[in-house]
Amino acid sequence: MASVHAPQVEPQAPALSTGSATTPARRRRNVVPYVLLLPGMLWLVVFFVVPMITLASQSLQEGSVDQGYVFTGNVGVYGEALSQYWEQLVRSIGYAASATVLALLFGYPLAYFIAQKAGRWKNILLVLVIAPFFTSFLIRTLARQTILSDGGWVATAAKTTHVTDLLQLLRLTENDRLMASKFAVICGLTYNFLPFMILPLYASLERLDGRLVEAAGDLYASPREAFRHVTWPLSLPGVVAGTLLTFIPAAGDFINSKLLGNTNTVMIGQVIDAQFLRVLNYPLAAALSFVLLVLIVTLVAVYVRRAGTEELV
Amino acid sequence: MAGHESGDLRLAGISKQFEAFTAVHPLDLTVPAGSFFALLGPSGCGKTTTLRMVAGLEEPTGGRILIGDKDITDTRAYQRNVNTVFQSYALFPHMSVVDNVSFGLKRRGDKNADRKAKEALELVQLGEVARKRPSQLSGGMQQRVALARAIVNRPDVLLLDEPLGALDLKLRRQMQIELKRIQSEVGLTFIHVTHDQEEAMTMADTIAVMNSGRVEQLGDPATLYEHPRSTFVANFLGQSNLLRATVDRGEGNGVVEVTSHGHRLEVRRDHVPAGVRDIWLGVRPEKLRLGDSGGPNRLSGQVTDVSFTGVATQYLVRMPWGRELVVVQQNDGSGRARAGETVTISWAAEHGFALDASQDADAGAQLEDDHG
Numbered sequence: 001m002a003s004v005h006a007p008q009v010e011p012q013a014p015a016l017s018t019g020s021a022t023t024p025a026r027r028r029r030n031v032v033p034y035v036l037l038l039p040g041m042l043w044l045v046v047f048f049v050v051p052m053i054t055l056a057s058q059s060l061q062e063g064s065v066d067q068g069y070v071f072t073g074n075v076g077v078y079g080e081a082l083s084q085y086w087e088q089l090v091r092s093i094g095y096a097a098s099a100t101v102l103a104l105l106f107g108y109p110l111a112y113f114i115a116q117k118a119g120r121w122k123n124i125l126l127v128l129v130i131a132p133f134f135t136s137f138l139i140r141t142l143a144r145q146t147i148l149s150d151g152g153w154v155a156t157a158a159k160t161t162h163v164t165d166l167l168q169l170l171r172l173t174e175n176d177r178l179m180a181s182k183f184a185v186i187c188g189l190t191y192n193f194l195p196f197m198i199l200p201l202y203a204s205l206e207r208l209d210g211r212l213v214e215a216a217g218d219l220y221a222s223p224r225e226a227f228r229h230v231t232w233p234l235s236l237p238g239v240v241a242g243t244l245l246t247f248i249p250a251a252g253d254f255i256n257s258k259l260l261g262n263t264n265t266v267m268i269g270q271v272i273d274a275q276f277l278r279v280l281n282y283p284l285a286a287a288l289s290f291v292l293l294v295l296i297v298t299l300v301a302v303y304v305r306r307a308g309t310e311e312l313v
Numbered sequence: 314m315a316g317h318e319s320g321d322l323r324l325a326g327i328s329k330q331f332e333a334f335t336a337v338h339p340l341d342l343t344v345p346a347g348s349f350f351a352l353l354g355p356s357g358c359g360k361t362t363t364l365r366m367v368a369g370l371e372e373p374t375g376g377r378i379l380i381g382d383k384d385i386t387d388t389r390a391y392q393r394n395v396n397t398v399f400q401s402y403a404l405f406p407h408m409s410v411v412d413n414v415s416f417g418l419k420r421r422g423d424k425n426a427d428r429k430a431k432e433a434l435e436l437v438q439l440g441e442v443a444r445k446r447p448s449q450l451s452g453g454m455q456q457r458v459a460l461a462r463a464i465v466n467r468p469d470v471l472l473l474d475e476p477l478g479a480l481d482l483k484l485r486r487q488m489q490i491e492l493k494r495i496q497s498e499v500g501l502t503f504i505h506v507t508h509d510q511e512e513a514m515t516m517a518d519t520i521a522v523m524n525s526g527r528v529e530q531l532g533d534p535a536t537l538y539e540h541p542r543s544t545f546v547a548n549f550l551g552q553s554n555l556l557r558a559t560v561d562r563g564e565g566n567g568v569v570e571v572t573s574h575g576h577r578l579e580v581r582r583d584h585v586p587a588g589v590r591d592i593w594l595g596v597r598p599e600k601l602r603l604g605d606s607g608g609p610n611r612l613s614g615q616v617t618d619v620s621f622t623g624v625a626t627q628y629l630v631r632m633p634w635g636r637e638l639v640v641v642q643q644n645d646g647s648g649r650a651r652a653g654e655t656v657t658i659s660w661a662a663e664h665g666f667a668l669d670a671s672q673d674a675d676a677g678a679q680l681e682d683d684h685g
Contacts, residue, residue: 214370215403217390219417219462226391229416233407 059286069282081287085271089295092268095182096251099189103197103246104239106190111201111238112231116210129198137192141259144188148178148260155179180262188256196245204238205231240307244300251296268292320381321345322367322470322502327376329362336362338526339376344470344504344519346381349496351505351517355549355677359526360506364472367504369393380469391420396463397472400479402455404447410434410458411443417466433465434458436495453484460492464499473505477512489515510550514538522546524677538597540584544668547595549677554601554638555593557670560585568662574634579609579662591670598639600664603628603650605657610665613657614638616650630658 059077061069082089114125132140147154155178158164167173172183208231216226254269261267268288275285322344329337337359344350352360365371367378369390377386385393396417404413415430423429434440437457447455456476463471473492477485493516496503507513513520514534522529522537522545530537530546541547544555558573568579573594580594605611617637618629626649628640640658642649650656 209401209403211399211401211403212405214390215397215399215405216416218368218370218395218397218399219466220391220420221416222391222420225420230405 055286055289059283059290061283065280065282074283077283077287078291081284081291085268085288088266088268088271089291091265092251092292093295093299095186095189095257095265095267096247096253098186099193099250100197100243100247102186102190103194104243107194107197107201107242108235108239111198112205114198115202115205116208126202129195129202132192132195138255140192141188141255144184144191145179145259148184148187150177150179174262174264179260182261182265184260185257185265185267188260189250189253192253192256193246193250196249197242200241200245201235201238204235204241208234236307240304243303248296248300252292320383320469322504323377323379324363324367325377325379327363327366327373327378329359329366329371330374335526337366337373340528342521342528342531344502346469346502347500348518349493349503349505349516351507351513351520352523353507353510353513353520353549354523355508358523360508360523361474363523364397364474364504364506367470368395368397368472370397394466394469395472396466396468397474398456398459398463398476400475402447402459404455404458404462406446406448409444409446410439410450413447413458414462414465416462421466429465430461433461436464436498437461437491453480453488456480456488457491460495464495464501467499468501470502470504473503475507476505477507477509485512492516514550522549524549540666541595541668542586543676544593544595544672544674545677547666547668547677548675552598552639553595554598555595555668555674556636557674558592558594558667560590560592560667569667571667574632576612577609578665580665580667581663584663584665585667586669589667589669592667593670593672593674595666595668596660596664598627598641599625599643600660601638601640602659603640603642603647603656604659606659606661608659608661610662611657611659612638613655616652616654616656619650619652628656630656 057071058069060071060073060075062072062074063069110129114122114129118125135143146152149155155164158167158178159176164173164176164178167178167181167183168176172186173181178184212230212234213226216230217223221229252269254267254273257265257267257270258273269292272285272288272292275281275288279285322342324340324342326339326341327337328335328339340363352363354360362371366373369385369388369392373386377384379385380394385395405416408416411427411430411434414433415426418426418429431440431443434443437460439454439457439461442450442454447458450458456479460476476492477488480488489512492503492505496516505513505517514537518533519531520534520537521531524545530542532540537546538550541550541553544553547553547555556573556578558571558578561570561572561577567582569582569585571578571580571592571594578594585592612632614630614632616628617631620627623644625641625643628642628650629637630640631637638658
């Protein structure tokens with residue numbers, strides 16, 4: 001402090017020289033944040049903004065791979081995309097929402113336990129939560145295939161306990177197999193994105209002041225009411241972050257439905273994958289990508305608004 | 314609300330054990346309904362543990378807790394008609410001030426919760442901030458919200474856990490008066506836990522001085538101050554000059570003659586515990602007079618330090634045997650002594666008190682200095 005003020009206090013120092021001494025310093029300070037932003041901005045421009053523009057223009061092209069694609073401004077492709085694949089779009093949103101709700105149901109108690117009760121086991125448990133990341137997404141999903149496969153102990157146990165009958169009744173499976181079903185796809189999505197749910201939940205529950213829960217109990221709130229009125233609202237930022245981190249990638253996922261599903265469980269990511277890489281209908285694939293993007297952004301915007309995140313800070 | 318029969322709070326042999334550590338030894342205590350009761354002691358003396366057991370936040374190892382005829386020992390915190398003002402306030406950050414205050418009423422399904430909450434906020438003079446969030450208020454205001462949130466429920470017993478600890482000195486004095494006013498206005502039983510002896514004496518009708526998990530002495534502030542029964546109480550509540558003395562004989566006009574460092578001194582008989590020969594003779598600093606007042610109790614020594622505080626002057630006077638006595642003299646216009654001067658100190662026989670000499674003369678003395 002003292003060294004900064006010293007030149008200004010000095011009686012001999014003329015006002016002009018003081019001014020010229022501080023201005024460059026101030027200018028430099030103003031520039032620094034932008035300089036620091038530059039690499040990130042550049043990255044976003046090259047790998048996000050430019051591809052988005054390319055994708056948008058590609059969706060409005062016509063032609064074929066052999067003859068090349070020409071920009072014609074054909075907006076009709078969007079209508080085509082929606083009318084042909086609305087079912088897969090709706091299904092993707094439905095599966096992603098189911099997986100998000102399941103991940104929340106499984107993740108919340110776990111995150112609560114790790115944050116509030118685990119004591120010295122906290123770090124070990126957190127490592128276990130992220131341990132699946134040590135293997136690739138694909139391998140994990142393939143492992144899932146093996147676990148749920150016919151004749152495996154999970155499938156056998158499900159059959160002997162008549163869980164398969166229940167799943168069939170709920171129309172989550174189509175026969176007494178677990179694999180190649182809606183059930184397997186949603187299971188896979190839930191499992192793969194669970195850590196993205198648990199970590200933000202953990203972060204907000206870890207900050208929860210136990211004395212507030214104690215105070216709620218002191219003010220006649222039963223443990224259940226204390227959870228509803230204190231713990232849950234205070235953990236909402238984590239719930240919002242966790243559900244977004246689960247829902248958004250799950251809605252666009254194509255590996256789970258491809259490896260664990262059947263022809264009736266095709267998700268939109270799978271369609272886009274096929275259109276881009278096998279059918280080579282680039283405009284349709286690009287249009288579907290955009291539809292999915294707009295759909296997700298709209299749903300997220302409505303959700304965030306409903307959750308009232310501005311009040312959560 | 315006057316018809317709401319609450320009854321006295323009774324702790325019957327209540328105790329708390331944390332593994333090898335005994336936080337509270339079996340304790341018997343009765344707090345009359347409607348009184349302002351203070352649990353006073355240094356940190357770690359078991360006062361907060363006692364409070365938390367009454368609130369239901371800590372389970373006692375032994376003993377019973379009763380309010381009136383109702384045994385509440387085995388009930389959970391939310392089932393007890395007891396509310397706490399926490400040291401950290403523990404206000405709900407996601408709720409407005411008025412929602413914080415009406416929280417308890419709403420849990421009990423009170424239909425007039427909002428109206429009562431607003432009235433409670435008026436009582437603590439915060440009616441105009443009802444819609445704000447706790448984080449937008451100053452520490453003193455948050456403290457009053459915490460108080461309103463507790464008293465609005467009209468609990469049988471209101472527990473205050475060092476509620477003024479986080480406030481600065483001036484605000485603390487102000488809130489002490491405020492708390493006392495509110496208590497007499499609403500007529501609830503207040504149990505106030507504090508380590509600040511001045512705070513306890515200012516506000517409480519009855520004080521229990523706690524030390525190492527036990528109640529050392531229980532009584533009204535004046536009795537505790539004038540007639541401490543242990544060196545801990547004598548030192549923890551205010552300051553005391555303690556002189557080592559032996560009882561000579563019990564004759565004379567209701568007084569006992571004692572000898573201290575070769576001086577013959579007198580104490581009132583009823584200020585001396587029965588059957589004790591070796592004693593600490595205690596006198597409060599403001600009871601000592603500089604100069605000879607003609608009484609039987611006289612000592613002389615050299616002034617080593619003089620500090621003028623405005624209303625009074627505090628002297629340190631070194632006795633020939635080395636111990637320094639503290640003398641506080643009111644600024645009543647009488648002459649002042651200077652450092653280095655040899656002075657006579659005197660006091661009346663009824664101003665002394667005797668304590669069993671087997672106790673540590675410094676018990677409770679340094680402890681108070683640890684806190685501000």
